[in-house]
Amino acid sequence: MHQFPKDIGWIEVICGSMFSGKTEELIRRVKRALYGRQKVRVFKPRIDTRYDETQVVSHSQLKLTSVPVERAEEIFRHLPSDIQVVGIDEVQFFGGEVVQVCEALAQRGVRVICAGLDQDYQGRPFEPMPQLMAVAEYVTKELAICAVCGNPANRSQRIIGSGERVVVGAAGEYEPRCRKCHVPEPTEASPPQTLKLFD
Numbered sequence: 378m379h380q381f382p383k384d385i386g387w388i389e390v391i392c393g394s395m396f397s398g399k400t401e402e403l404i405r406r407v408k409r410a411l412y413g414r415q416k417v418r419v420f421k422p423r424i425d426t427r428y429d430e431t432q433v434v435s436h437s438q439l440k441l442t443s444v445p446v447e448r449a450e451e452i453f454r455h456l457p458s459d460i461q462v463v464g465i466d467e468v469q470f471f472g473g474e475v476v477q478v479c480e481a482l483a484q485r486g487v488r489v490i491c492a493g494l495d496q497d498y499q500g501r502p503f504e505p506m507p508q509l510m511a512v513a514e515y516v517t518k519e520l521a522i523c524a525v526c527g528n529p530a531n532r533s534q535r536i537i538g539s540g541e542r543v544v545v546g547a548a549g550e551y552e553p554r555c556r557k558c559h560v561p562e563p564t565e566a567s568p569p570q571t572l573k574l575f576d
């Protein structure tokens with residue numbers, strides 16, 4: 378990946394649709410920092426109790442210990458003075474204040490790695506992701522595989538009937554879709570699939 382500079386902070390954003398591998402990539406980067414003997418803390422919004430109350434968990438069941446927080450400002454309270462790397466998952470669930478928090482940390486010399494949805498279920502930018510992407514040094518966009526047609530997917534199709542913007546969920550509530558197959562209204566799920574190498 379990038380040749381990272383030393384002794385200065387920066388912000389990395391990992392964005393994309395649901396199931397695109399954002400959490401896996403966050404976990405990968407955090408683990409590499411740990412191998413590098415860096416002082417690391419990982420946070421997630423308390424609202425995300427989907428797979429676990431405290432751990433960050435990917436759809437493929439990779440796990441990482443994290444601190445759940447209600448508001449982004451609480452992150453400061455949980456950081457040792459010699460912190461080097463901060464990871465934040467599901468960053469779209471924090472309000473605009475998370476942008477100031479990330480900026481303050483990066484200004485202090487911390488490497489901040491954020492993972493979050495760039496679009497909501499209707500395909501609209503999911504604030505505060507656009508703002509965070511604008512101030513970040515590095516932005517990585519991940520793509521899933523469309524559950525309908527198999528093309529690269531950058532959208533999250535809601536398959537349960539709710540018009541609320543925030544509805545915590547996983548498979549059963551959402552599926553990844555490409556722009557051709559995505560519709561802004563909640564709709565029926567595509568037929569279930571089993572992954573088989575041979576028939």
Ligand SMILES: Nc1ncnc2c1ncn2[C@@H]1O[C@H](COP(=O)(O)OP(=O)(O)O)[C@@H](O)[C@H]1O
Pocket residue numbers: 393394395396397398399400401402434435436437519520521522523524553
């Ligand atoms: N349609 C799909 N396309 C890609 N990955 C999928 C799909 N359905 C399930 N997955 C699983 O989701 C994993 C990614 O999970 P995760 O990192 O939690 O994604 P995200 O955080 O972006 O929602 C993949 O490695 C794969 O095991």
Ligand SMILES: Cc1cn([C@H]2C[C@H](O)[C@@H](COP(=O)(O)O)O2)c(=O)[nH]c1=O
Pocket residue numbers: 394395396399400427467493494496497498499533542543544545546547551
């Ligand atoms: C599209 C969309 C998603 N959500 C929720 C559903 C999940 O709990 C998270 C995304 O998790 P992932 O790690 O990216 O799979 O966000 C939502 O509340 N509103 C939406 O529009």
Ligand SMILES: [Zn+2]
Pocket residue numbers: 523524525526527528554555556557558559
């Ligand atoms: Zn498609």
